[in-house]
Amino acid sequence: MSASRLEAPEKKARWNLWLGVGTLVFCVLCFTVWFPNDIRGGIIERTISGRIAPGDSFFPVILAGLMMPLGLLLTLGHFRRGPDNAGEPTGEITGANIFFLVQFLLLTFVGLFFMSNTGPALVWAWNGLGLGVISSYRAVSTTFPINVAGFFLGGMVITCGFVFMTRHRLRWRDVLICLLTVLFLILVFNGLLEDVSLPPNRNL
Amino acid sequence: MELAFQYIGLGIHSVFFDADGQFWLMPVLMVLTGIISGIFFGAIPGLSGPFALALALPVLTSVFGYSNEALLPVLGCLVGLMKGATVGGAVPAILFNTPGTPDAFLTTADGYPMAQKGQARKAIQTSHFASVMGDSFSDIVLFVAAPVFAVAVERVLDLPEKSALIILSLCFMAAVVGNAPLKGLLGGLLGMLLSLVGTTLSGNGVRLTLGLDGLGSGVPLTSAVLGVLVLSEVLISVEDMSRARKARESLPQTPEMGPPLTWAERLRMMPAILRSASIGTVIGALPGIGTTTAATLSYDTAKRLSKKPDEFGKGTPEGVVATEAANSAVSGANLIPVMSLGIPGNFAAVFLILAVETIGDFSFGPSVFKFTEIKEIDGYGMIMNKDLVMAFGLFTLMVMGNIFNWTFGGFVMRFLVHMARIPKDIVMPLILLVSLTAAYVQDGGYRGLGTALVFAVIGYLIRRLQVSTLPFVIGFLLAPALEQLIRGAFTASGGDALFLLKSPIAVIMLGLSGFLIVRMVLQGRQKAASQS
Amino acid sequence: MKKVLAAAAMLALSTGSAFAADWKPDGPIRLWIGYGAGGGTDVQARMLAKELEQTRGWILVPENKSGEDGAVMSAQLKNEAPDGQTLGFAITTTYNFAPMNSDNISPEDFTYITTTAGSQMAVLARTSSGWKSLDDVKAAAEAGETLVWANWGTQVEAGAEVIARKLGITVNHLRTAGGKGALNAVVAEDANLSWGGGVQRPLVEAGELTILSSAESTHLVQAPDTPTLKEQGIDLDLGYKYIIVAPKGMSDEVRDTIAEAVAEILNNPESETRKFIEKQYPPAPVIETGDALRKTIIDGYAANVEMMKALVE
Structure with missing residues (x-):
């Protein structure tokens, strides 16, 4: 116990170094790759009226320029005082944190996958079973209930999935609460409000 | 009257x-x-x-x-x-x-x-x-x-003074929020940089969009703030709860009223x-x-x-x-x-x-x-x-x-x-869905939803490093106004390179900002020293 | 090459226009608005969408995609199918000027369906400045007054510079966000001169601002006696129109059906959209459609390229 306590601040303090170096790398990338390729205007330009004015790069360059000394300070602060107690107090990001982030994003994307594809899948099945001819999901994307099928399924996946993550189990009561929430969102955004569309109906 | x-x-x-x-x-x-x-x-x-x-x-x-x-x-x-x-x-x-x-x-x-x-x-x-x-x-x-x-x-307050005032407020905020002012300031600058994505005032076409047409109108504001504030908090709660092995302790009895x-x-x-x-x-x-x-x-x-x-x-x-x-x-x-x-x-x-x-x-x-x-x-x-x-x-x-x-x-x-x-363990997942839906509906579809997710991750990392998200959010919010003010002040001054230093009030405010930054640096060192 | 292809496509499809009334959208129509929510363009587009739903039974889903004078929306619109189910709502400047500053769009990338209303472009000053005409501005500048001109975009800034050079004076340019920003700047005394495309109406009416000149090809409704820039020897027409567009390659049948549906609403004196236009962009809706509209845009683009070239030289 005591050993790990001694170790913790040293590990954490390293984050000032990572952040400092990360900032410097980011700034260098900004100046060499991002800004030159992604901003048309210069730092100081001559406008059409023949006058000098700050261009579109002016502000980004100043900001990245200000970030550099801060990154440098964080980095130097680490080395000056040795690894034990360098720089500002800091938290840390562990491998477990990253693993969690990946889990989180995966589960969210699975939910979004269901949101986007359930509707088109239903249309495909409908046509395949010979129940009728629908030209595309887009054609029925304002027709209830097929327009909310994707949101319903995806929403259930996201809510139930995360409840399972936090509770390590899923009771029928939890599923019911998720169901009611999803239905409530459908009622509000699809039923009561005009000119708004639930996912995926705005991106077809 | x-x-x-x-x-x-x-x-x-x-x-x-x-x-x-x-x-x-x-x-x-x-x-x-x-x-x-x-x-x-x-x-x-x-x-x-x-x-x-x-x-x-x-x-x-x-x-x-x-x-x-x-x-x-x-x-x-x-x-x-x-x-x-x-x-x-x-x-x-x-x-x-x-x-x-x-x-x-x-x-x-x-x-x-x-x-x-x-x-x-x-x-x-x-x-x-x-x-x-x-x-x-x-x-x-x-x-x-x-x-x-x-x-x-x-x-x-004219244009130069207004610009100086925004700079001063940002420095002040970074200085007083949280116990890591340097990283707070860094967050503020990053927030400002991200807010410059998209439309420009010069009419030279969009900038910093990474080639994505959807970013042409800039990073959707509401979704970004929703991501940094709400979703990052949801992420942290969900992680902490999923880590906790033991079942939730039952709440104590309601005491005598x-x-x-x-x-x-x-x-x-x-x-x-x-x-x-x-x-x-x-x-x-x-x-x-x-x-x-x-x-x-x-x-x-x-x-x-x-x-x-x-x-x-x-x-x-x-x-x-x-x-x-x-x-x-x-x-x-x-x-x-x-x-x-x-x-x-x-x-x-x-x-x-x-x-x-x-x-x-x-x-x-x-x-x-x-x-x-x-x-x-x-x-x-x-x-x-x-x-x-x-x-x-x-x-x-x-x-x-x-x-x-x-x-x-x-x-x-x-x-x-x-x-x-x-129970928080049910509320948080529900809030996650509501946030994602709100971002989608209100901020241009998957563009808003994606923004919320990206900013959730940014907010999560900032929080895990125990840095306040406030300077990031405020910087993100104020930078476009600041850029417009500075551009305006510069052009209205007829292209004077020292336009910000022509007014005593602006000079005082900028001086104060400089003082705050120096103080933050020194403070960072002191904190490090006191840690040992 | 592009032009030849477009012409060939037009020729091939022109026979189909007899069936104009037959086209019906297969599902909802997405109406992309090139400006932010809550502004004048947005209000007009949403009103029109609602009335199209009422008169034709189509379903329209309006969505704002603001930025770069409509160019951000147009860059996305360009990649959609020209099937009449994704339409854009912007202003003519989006197509006859903005493409100059964009790698992504050119005026040839779009099908121009119809215009709906026209601007009331004016050169404005505070009434308290005492100026009544551009000559008064010139006199003030020669008397040593510093002039700041509020502009919301590159095109109008270029216009302001053209005027200043013609008058032989120097002005400083202040870039503002949107037409409203330009007016606010002049009212708040951050600038002495400004452009106004129509939003200035109540301020002029109240005597807060004075119209110094019309920047349209015609006199303005609010100042029928004030001359146009052209009448004062400045070859400049900065008037713009609100326009509905689609990606290029749309069949004439679809294009004309949509244009007809819009015209029906704009010509109906009872329609909300028409009433809004009469008040905001007087005197009445401006409807220009089909190949004539296309020619106006392409010619306008060429003229603007010339103007910018002349400025740089």
């Missing part, structure tokens, strides 16, 4: 009558809705006021749209949520020793022992009384100070309430210093000045009064810099600014309180300072909010005993 009364009259009128002159109760109803949901929201551990505001804003704009008429109902609900959440946060703090909102943390110090002593009802009523009094006090200061301040400031608070006791609290509310108001008027600081400062002062300092921490109503009156007094005073300068000082203020800037064609800033002559033009309507009418409308809504807080608030709090039992 007559003109001022005319504007106040129009402001009050705008709350109760819509654009066509029809009587409507919508804004007032939204205040009530906000207050009640805010109290409930505050009472659920883990959900705070800014959280409620972040979720409510996109939903409200879906409901009311972006017309000028939509602003007052939306603001009403936001104001209500802000006021309600502060009140509600105290209940679980008192009953179960778990603060509903971060600023109610110190309420546990004396509220919980009071409840253990069989004075739960008295503690809750004390906190409600102190909270509403503090809030009302701070609102009155706001009503007087914001116009006076704005008028004074408008006279001396005990006798109610008498009017005589309320009267005796007044001096303490006024003192704490003054502390909260002063703290609140400074950008970046939040409710928690106000509560701590007020609690320490009360303890120092008390005749019985030993009783603090053991269940004295004085302790509850000190924290609740102070933390509630922050919310009104926080709007002084918001309304008079357009600079938000805390998260709650961020959402009021977002609402005002995105809905209709209103804006906050020194010109809000310009008393333009009111002229009625036949067949066209009124020529006046619309923003000023909106400001007085907002004040009216705040007064309504306080009245509701007085009357319904106490009533609602009785039901809150059950709210603290709502």
